Amino acid sequence: MAAITDPLEDEASRRRRLGRWFHRQGYMQGIIAIPYIWLVAWFLVPFLIIFAMSVATRTPTAPPFGFGGENPLLNWSHYERLFTDSLYIRAYLTSLVNAVAATALCLVIGYPIALGIARASRSWRSILLMLVILPFWTSFLLRVYAWIGLMGTNSWFNEMLTAVWNGLVPQAWELAYVPLMNTNAAVILVTIYSYLPFMILPLYANLERLDLTLDEAAMDLGSRPMRVFWDITLPQSVPGIIAGGMLVFIPACGEFIIPNLVGSASRPMIGAVINDEFAYARDWPMASTVAVALLFLLVVPLMVYTWAEQRAEDKARAREQEG
Amino acid sequence: MADGPAALEAPVAEAAAGAPFVRVEGVSKKFGTFLAVDDVSFDIARGEIFSLLGGSGCGKTTLLRMLAGFEEPTKGRIHIDGRDVTDVPPYERPVNMMFQSYALFPHMSVEKNIAYGLKHEPLSRGERADRVAEMLELVQLQDYGGRKPHQISGGQRQRVALARALARAPKLLLLDEPLAALDKKLREHTQFELMSIQEQTGVTFIVVTHDQEEAMTLSSRMAVMEKGRIRQIGTATDIYEYPQNRFVADFIGSINLFEGQVRAVSGGVAQVEVEELGQVSVTAEGEVAAGQPVTLALRPEKLSLSRTEPEAQNRVAGTVESLAYFGKDSLYRIRLASGRVVSANAPNARRGGEGQWVADWEDDVWLSFAPSSAILLVE
Ligand SMILES: Nc1ncnc2c1ncn2[C@@H]1O[C@H](COP(=O)(O)OP(=O)(O)O)[C@@H](O)[C@H]1O
Ligand SMILES: [Mg+2]
Numbered sequence: 001m002a003a004i005t006d007p008l009e010d011e012a013s014r015r016r017r018l019g020r021w022f023h024r025q026g027y028m029q030g031i032i033a034i035p036y037i038w039l040v041a042w043f044l045v046p047f048l049i050i051f052a053m054s055v056a057t058r059t060p061t062a063p064p065f066g067f068g069g070e071n072p073l074l075n076w077s078h079y080e081r082l083f084t085d086s087l088y089i090r091a092y093l094t095s096l097v098n099a100v101a102a103t104a105l106c107l108v109i110g111y112p113i114a115l116g117i118a119r120a121s122r123s124w125r126s127i128l129l130m131l132v133i134l135p136f137w138t139s140f141l142l143r144v145y146a147w148i149g150l151m152g153t154n155s156w157f158n159e160m161l162t163a164v165w166n167g168l169v170p171q172a173w174e175l176a177y178v179p180l181m182n183t184n185a186a187v188i189l190v191t192i193y194s195y196l197p198f199m200i201l202p203l204y205a206n207l208e209r210l211d212l213t214l215d216e217a218a219m220d221l222g223s224r225p226m227r228v229f230w231d232i233t234l235p236q237s238v239p240g241i242i243a244g245g246m247l248v249f250i251p252a253c254g255e256f257i258i259p260n261l262v263g264s265a266s267r268p269m270i271g272a273v274i275n276d277e278f279a280y281a282r283d284w285p286m287a288s289t290v291a292v293a294l295l296f297l298l299v300v301p302l303m304v305y306t307w308a309e310q311r312a313e314d315k316a317r318a319r320e321q322e323g
Numbered sequence: 324m325a326d327g328p329a330a331l332e333a334p335v336a337e338a339a340a341g342a343p344f345v346r347v348e349g350v351s352k353k354f355g356t357f358l359a360v361d362d363v364s365f366d367i368a369r370g371e372i373f374s375l376l377g378g379s380g381c382g383k384t385t386l387l388r389m390l391a392g393f394e395e396p397t398k399g400r401i402h403i404d405g406r407d408v409t410d411v412p413p414y415e416r417p418v419n420m421m422f423q424s425y426a427l428f429p430h431m432s433v434e435k436n437i438a439y440g441l442k443h444e445p446l447s448r449g450e451r452a453d454r455v456a457e458m459l460e461l462v463q464l465q466d467y468g469g470r471k472p473h474q475i476s477g478g479q480r481q482r483v484a485l486a487r488a489l490a491r492a493p494k495l496l497l498l499d500e501p502l503a504a505l506d507k508k509l510r511e512h513t514q515f516e517l518m519s520i521q522e523q524t525g526v527t528f529i530v531v532t533h534d535q536e537e538a539m540t541l542s543s544r545m546a547v548m549e550k551g552r553i554r555q556i557g558t559a560t561d562i563y564e565y566p567q568n569r570f571v572a573d574f575i576g577s578i579n580l581f582e583g584q585v586r587a588v589s590g591g592v593a594q595v596e597v598e599e600l601g602q603v604s605v606t607a608e609g610e611v612a613a614g615q616p617v618t619l620a621l622r623p624e625k626l627s628l629s630r631t632e633p634e635a636q637n638r639v640a641g642t643v644e645s646l647a648y649f650g651k652d653s654l655y656r657i658r659l660a661s662g663r664v665v666s667a668n669a670p671n672a673r674r675g676g677e678g679q680w681v682a683d684w685e686d687d688v689w690l691s692f693a694p695s696s697a698i699l700l701v702e
Contacts, residue, residue, distance in 0.1 A: 216393055217426035219413045221440030221491065231439075235430045316471070 047295070054078055054288035065284045078289035088273065088290060092297065095270040098184065098259075099252040102191040103199075106248045107241065109192070110199035114240075115233070117200075118207035129204070132197050140194065144261050147190050151180035151262065186262040187269070191252050198251075199244040206240025207233070242305070250298050270294050342405070344369040344527055345390075345495060350399030352385050352551075359385045361551035362399070367544075372521055372528040374538035377548030378574075383531040384423070386548075387497050390529065391420045404494055414443075419493040423500045425484040427472040433483050434459070434468040440491040458486040461520060478509050485517075489524060498530045502537060514540050535575050539563070547571050565608070568702040572620045579626075579665050581619040585611050592694055595619060599663040603637040606695040618700040625696035626667040628655060628681050628688055635691035641665065643686045655682065657690060665690065 055078075057071035058064060067073055082088050117128045135143060150157040154177075161178045180186050210233065218228045256271030263269070268276070270290060277287035343366030352360040360382040367373045375383045388394040390401060392413035400409045408416050419440070427436050437458050441451045459465050462482035467475055472483065481501065488496055501517065502510045518541060521528050532538050538545045539559040546556045547570075555562060555571045566572035573580065583597035593607040597619055611617065627633065632640075641657040644664060652670045659665060667690055669681045682688045 211424075211426070213422055213424055213426040214428060216413070217420075217422055217428070218439065219393075220391055220418075220420050221487070222414050222443035224414055232428065 047292075050288045050291055053284055054292050056285045056288075058283050058285050063284065064282050075285070078286050079293075081286065082289055082293055088293075091268050091270045091273045091290075092293070094184065094267050095253050095255075095294075096297070098188055098191065098255075098269060099249050101188050102195065102252045103245050103249040105188070105192050106196050106199040107245065110196055110203060110244065111237075111241075114200045114203035114207055117204050118210075125208075132200050132204075135197065141257070143194070144190060144258060147186075147193065148181065148262060151186055151189075153177040153179075153181075181262060182264050184264055184267050187255075187259045187264075190258045190262050191255060194258065195248040195252060198247040202243035202247060203237065203240040206237050206243070210236055246302070253298055254294060343367060343402075344371075344404055345373075345529070346400075346402040347386075347390075348400045348402070350386070350389060350396045350401060352382070352389060352394060353397045359551055360389070360396075363548075363551075363553050364399075365546055365553065365556055367527060367529065369527055370525055371544060372518070372530060372542040374542035374545035375529065375531045375548060376535060376538040376545050377533065379533060381548045382551040383533075383548060384499055387420070387499055387529065387531050390495070391418055391497055392416050417494040418497060419488040419491060419495075420497040421484050421488045421499065421501055423503065425472075425480050425504075427480060427483055427487070429472055431471075432468065433464065433470050433472070433475070436472070436483055437468075437487045437490050440487065444491060454490060458490050461489070461523070462486045478505055478513070481505060481513065485520070489520070489526065492524070493526060495527045495529065498528060500531055500533070502532075502534075510537075517541065547574060549574070564698075566620070566698060566700070569618055569620075569700055572618075572698060572700060577623055577666060579621045579623065581621070581663075583617055583619050585613050585615045585617055587613050593617075593699060595699070599659050599661040600637070600639050603697070604694045605637075605697045605699050607699055609699070609701060611699060611701060615701065618702075620698040620700055621665075621692060621696070622698075623654065623666040624652075624668040626665070626690050626692050628657075628667050628669045628690060630682060630686065630688055632689050633691040635693070637694065637697070638689055638691040640687065640689055643682050643684055643688060646682070646684065653681075655688075657688060 052067075053065055055074045055076060056065040056067050057075045059066045059071070113132070117125055117132070120128060149155060152158060158177050158180065161180075162175055165178060166174045180189075214232050214236075215228050218232045219225070223231060254271050255269060256275060259269045259272055260275075263272075274287050274290050274294075277283045277290060281287075345367040347363060347365050350360060350363045351358065363386060365373075375386060377383055385394060389396050390403075392408070392411060396409060400407055402408065403417060408418075428439065431439065434455055438451055438455045441454055444451075446454065455468070456465075459468055462485055464479060464482055464486070467479060467483075472480055475483070481504065485498075485501070488498075498517075502513055505513060514537060517528075517530075528542075530538070530541055532541075539562075542559070544556065544558055545562060546553045547562060548554065549570050555567045557565070562571060562575055566575065569580065572578050581597045581599055583595045583600075583603075586594040586596050586602065588594075588607055588611055591607055592604050593611050594602055595605050595617060596602050600619075603619070605619065627635075632638065639659055641659045644656045644658045646656070647654045648671075650671070652668050655667045655669060657665050657667055
């Protein structure tokens with residue numbers, strides 16, 4: 001016979017259990033768990049798979065890699081190749097340079113636009129924001145193809161650029177057309193065009209919330225408008241600049257389609273290298289290694305930034321407790 | 324700062340010399356078709372605390388913003404210290420403003436906030452630090468220089484805003500509802516602090532407020548505003564005891580207003596026929612003529628209350644409808660024969676309880692007043 005349980009105690013424990021379920025704390029944790037579960041399922045697990053592949057060995061099987069058996073369990077040779085084969089280092093550098101240039105130029109172009117929209121009258125604001133988002137309504141690929149048309153040697157755009165160039169430089173440097181297609185400059189240009197909204201939107205969200213009374217206060221204390229921008233608006237928009245910068249820099253680093261369509265084959269970016277290793281060389285472990293390294297390249301600066309931010313905050317709090 | 328004490332003596336001398344420190348001349352401001360400030364003129368002497376008093380939306384802030392240079396007058400001129408500043412941008416005016424929201428820079432420490440305006444002054448680093456320390460001491464925040472605005476209390480923020488506005492030793496300080504965000508107790512304390520700081524620095528203050536007690540406590544003179552216009556300018560006594568129109572009489576303090584008609588004027592005394600009071604005699608200050616319709620205004624504390632019929636010429640009988648005991652005095656609501664209810668204050672000069680007061684609920688009483696206590700308004 002099964003052990004006889006006290007019916008009263010059973011009731012109480014069941015109630016406790018249900019209570020825990022419906023307790024607000026439990027609820028909250030449940031809700032917070034959703035993004036974590038999402039991250040684990042769609043980021044951490046795939047990352048671990050890729051990482052595992054990066055230490056596997058290439059085999060002529062399907063899938064084309066294996067662990068153990070006659071192969072070593074952990075094969076780090078791909079990471080060695082990453083640092084010895086200049087192809088990879090060059091590709092990383094190209095990616096970084098292109099992403100930094102695109103991010104910086106997006107900031108320079110996007111900041112005045114975001115500020116202009118934030119300072120426009122309420123009725124204008126929604127129209128202008130609409131215009132910023134409007135390009136998303138056509139396919140990204142179509143827009144890149146449109147740029148191919150624009151950058152071609154016979155396009156009105158190229159003719160205009162050529163005319164401007166020839167007007168500015170001495171005769172010896174005059175050109176029949178500006179060589180744009182299949183250059184690294186074309187990659188940067190199209191990247192800027194494609195990612196500009198990702199810079200403008202977070203910046204706008206930040207600038208729109210700023211209290212204009214602060215600008216007036218600074219002006220009242222003797223600052224001219226340029227100085228007010230520098231002292232008041234700019235420092236307060238740093239979070240917006242960082243958010244926009246991340247949103248442009250990270251995808252620009254791994255960009256694959258743009259360099260593939262308008263870039264130079266002799267200066268591949270990292271996305272193209274991963275694709276080539278995977279699809280043409282069928283070297284999945286090497287492709288995975290390049291991908292893991294890219295992730296570190298992007299995540300490490302982000303973590304350093306978050307850490308520095310956290311430390312500054314802790315310091316401020318500590319000082320406050322002292323004072 | 325060094326000329327502080329000298330500046331204090333200045334108002335009298337300058338007013339006499341006829342050279343106002345601030346002169347606002349026929350200033351109007353239109354937003355679209357809405358007239359927010361309507362043909363406002365006034366003069367302020369150096370070292371004065373001048374209040375702009377009026378209900379919400381009457382154009383006080385707009386007027387202040389025109390003095391600071393944030394809004395351009397649609398019409399009129401503004402002179403400060405003998406110079407026409409109407410077209411001078413805010414960053415070149417010898418004026419600083421303390422904003423209603425304080426507008427402290429959230430990304431700067433208290434010290435940096437106060438030092439901000441000094442950047443544009445030709446000061447050495449040491450002089451600047453000294454000035455900041457001096458300002459922190461003035462507002463008693465020596466220990467808070469390193470904090471950020473969000474790390475201090477509302478009252479402390481108010482003082483930082485004041486210190487920041489005073490740091491550049493402006494000729495004129497504009498304060499927009501400087502005490503509105505503080506709780507009652509802190510507000511009273513800060514009022515006196517403001518006055519003492521003004522005395523120490525000798526800076527001319529223009530204070531915007533919707534609180535009449537604040538205006539009366541703080542300022543040497545005030546302008547009462549209604550719908551963008553100034554209805555009266557004067558000292559607290561002028562405004563309270565000698566209001567020039569119904570709006571001012573009604574806006575400041577509580578008052579009983581009666582409609583009447585002048586029967587005769589002789590020897591500076593007008594005989595006024597008032598339906599609720601009968602014929603009363605009132606000292607006539609302005610121009611009044613027989614037959615003129617007038618408003619008679621009587622402050623509750625100017626009415627005497629008695630159980631027996633008084634000797635006074637101006638008297639009327641009534642019944643106590645209600646009374647409110649405030650400690651030092653009581654407020655009586657008295658119903659006259661005509662049905663009109665009048666407010667009267669009486670001091671509680673003797674100690675007692677119910678039954679010991681001047682009058683009690685439902686008592687028949689007499690109200691009386693001296694001819695000079697009533698205000699005759701022709702407008
Ligand atoms: N920039 C503006 N545009 C349109 N109307 C305004 C503007 N500023 C103030 N007003 C209007 O002018 C009137 C006076 O405002 P304000 O000077 O702020 O009043 P107060 O400070 O006395 O409460 C209000 O009715 C307000 O709505
Ligand atoms: Mg206001």
